[in-house]
Amino acid sequence: MARRIAVIGAGAAGLMAAGRAAELGADVVLLEKMNEAGKKILVSGKSRCNITNAAPLDQFLSHYGRNGRFLMNAFHRFFRDELLELLARYGVNTQTERGGRIFPISSQASDVRDALLRYGTEYGVDVRYRSEVREIAVENGDVKGVQLANASRVSAGAVILATGGASWPDTGSTGQGYLMAQSLGHTIRPLRPALVPLTVTERSIAKALQGISLRNVRCTFWTENAKGKVRELRMPTPMPDTGEMLFTHFGVSGPLILTASGAVVETLRKGQPVTLSIDLKPGMSEEAVHNRLQREFEAHSHQRLRTLLQGWVPASLADVLADLSGLEDDRHVHRIRVEEREKIVALIKNFRWTISGSLPLAAGMVTAGGVALNEVDPVSFASRKVTGLYLVGEVLDLAADTGGFNLQAAFSSGYLAGSDAALARAGRQ
Ligand SMILES: Cc1cc2nc3c(=O)[nH]c(=O)nc-3n(C[C@H](O)[C@H](O)[C@H](O)COP(=O)(O)OP(=O)(O)OC[C@H]3O[C@@H](n4cnc5c(N)ncnc54)[C@H](O)[C@@H]3O)c2cc1C
Structure with a gap:
């Protein structure tokens, strides 16, 4: 039977993780609780989606504050150029604006979301909407799959947790990922609103x-x-x-x-x-x-x-x-x-x-705090607590300035987790 990876959340990080894992040949199921993917991408950059930034790497990292160093490894492997090349493959060409902010030429955030969806579906990602995950199933420290709110179960040899933060809950990011990670032994750094x-x-x-x-x-x-x-x-x-x-x-x-x-x-x-x-x-x-x-x-x-x-x-x-x-x-x-x-x-x-x-957490553009970074491998984004679990995007204790930095972190972490899950899971169910 083909190895299977379950990705929880079809936001920026989850779409990228699912696409990349499928591109490497994995059997990927992408579980999204809303009725469409990437609702937060759609509102990003005033619906124009500020994808990333043209700043050089050291300056780029400084926009994440103290925790920016954690991303250094990831950015050496998959950064802005790789991201823009991938998006261009799916028809999104970009332009750089004031402050180095990079946007799609079309000024349509939906083009970015659609490109990422096409990346996944081209390689056979099974995207399931209205599929709210309640729990990650683990046996003897090893991921076995996920439990959905409708009581059904999806078995998987790896799970990529890409549930986002707890801001703008109408987009689907309601903070459930923090609870799932915490129940598996991860430390959650105090949540607070940022860019608020x-x-x-x-x-x-x-x-x-x-x-x-x-x-x-x-x-x-x-x-x-x-x-x-x-x-x-x-x-x-x-x-x-x-x-x-x-x-x-x-x-x-x-x-x-x-x-x-x-x-x-x-x-x-x-x-x-x-x-x-x-x-x-x-x-x-x-x-x-x-x-x-x-x-x-x-x-x-x-x-x-x-x-x-x-x-x-x-x-x-x-x-x-x-x-x-x-x-x-x-x-x-x-x-x-x-x-x-x-x-x-x-x-x-x-x-x-x-x-x-x-204003409260829900009104911040991003959620600061989240899964403690010392419990996550900075190259693969694999959990150091549970074998087969990956944590990517805003659920991590990362928050950056405006300018495209938050999305780049989500895209890079998603890509690397997708790669590692697909390669490391080879041979497992
Ligand atoms: C108004 C606004 C504008 C922004 N503009 C920009 C910008 O221009 N540039 C930039 O870099 N950043 C911007 N950001 C921040 C950026 O959008 C986020 O940091 C980024 O989208 C986080 O990506 P993510 O994949 O980690 O989470 P999200 O994009 O939030 O995706 C998480 C997904 O998981 C799903 N989900 C959650 N729980 C479950 C569950 N239990 N089961 C199944 N699915 C679940 C959600 O429905 C959602 O689709 C903006 C944020 C806001 C609010």
């Missing part, structure tokens, strides 16, 4: 600014240790010097905020406070802001502060800054004293917010 919008204590101010998107601002996060010593929050992954952010009715979001959110959530989890300082004019020193304000106050002496600030920032932000300065009654700017001007400079250069938390 942050909430602030100053809700009413955020609400007044809701929908405003700011470009070319600098965001700096600060924390305080138990002794009250304030320090800038160190980011595990590179943070752009300036970029884009936006206000929401509950707080802050946008690329700069999402990039920092993993470290912020982690710091709050340790019970340390976090504040955000927004520099609205990072290209100008405090002194330059001061001098320009002075010149404008003189040139437009009968203007009100909020009107004058509209030359600096969007109108509703100008209103909020004028209110927060506490200087605007019915005064015209010529009556604002020099020392009072300092308050306005501080708001422009150091617009402060207290971070109270984040």
Whole structure:
């Protein structure tokens, strides 16, 4: 009888693992609980699917923070070029955009999903939808198959667990994989949202600014240790010097905020406070802001502060800054004293917010935490606890910045697990 591999989850990692194992001649059954494959691929990159990134390898790895080293081996075997070549074989040609982000030329995430499905079906993968796996069957430390929610059983000599994280559960990733891995003796590092919008204590101010998107601002996060010593929050992954952010009715979001959110959530989890300082004019020193304000106050002496600030920032932000300065009654700017001007400079250069938390796990673009990496072989993605079990994609304790890094990790880990399962399982059922 042909050796059989069961892959749990038809997301980025599972589709790749199934295709690769079948390409090497394995009998592969791909079990997906939803009624279609790759629902998360379909929403990725605003439905354009940011497949990977053009950054050189060392820079690429830095986007995974501390755990990036784990992927080094995998990326030496199957990385961006191999991925793009494979996708091109199935009709997906790509283009590189700002920040090295690589997208399909068609701008259709569905093209990526369909290409991966074709890869599998061409080699005979048996794709079964509405097939929710409840349990991985193991006897004497050896995988025997899987148990489905409908009580049927699929026997297999190897199981590739590709169930994703616990974010965006409507796409099917509801965190069941963590429970399955844990029940087999794997350690699950604490789950937390990453690439997630942050909430602030100053809700009413955020609400007044809701929908405003700011470009070319600098965001700096600060924390305080138990002794009250304030320090800038160190980011595990590179943070752009300036970029884009936006206000929401509950707080802050946008690329700069999402990039920092993993470290912020982690710091709050340790019970340390976090504040955000927004520099609205990072290209100008405090002194330059001061001098320009002075010149404008003189040139437009009968203007009100909020009107004058509209030359600096969007109108509703100008209103909020004028209110927060506490200087605007019915005064015209010529009556604002020099020392009072300092308050306005501080708001422009150091617009402060207290971070109270984040949106929940379900709202994060990725789930940080997951299966402990020291329990997984970094070349084959085989479990070090159970023979015949593989763990790939977001179920692992890996989370990266936006930019195509999360999908590349899913694709690379899936490919290598598929290869190893097919070769190592030769001769087994
Ligand atoms: C809105 C959004 C946009 C994103 N954009 C990008 C982007 O542009 N670039 C990027 O690199 N990353 C992006 N990401 C992150 C990236 O999509 C994920 O990290 C990646 O898809 C993870 O792949 P995976 O295969 O591990 O898991 P998933 O893609 O989540 O797939 C897991 C699959 O397993 C199935 N499943 C779960 N449990 C079971 C079970 N018990 N039985 C059977 N099947 C099961 C699920 O239904 C699902 O199909 C984005 C994420 C979100 C939410």
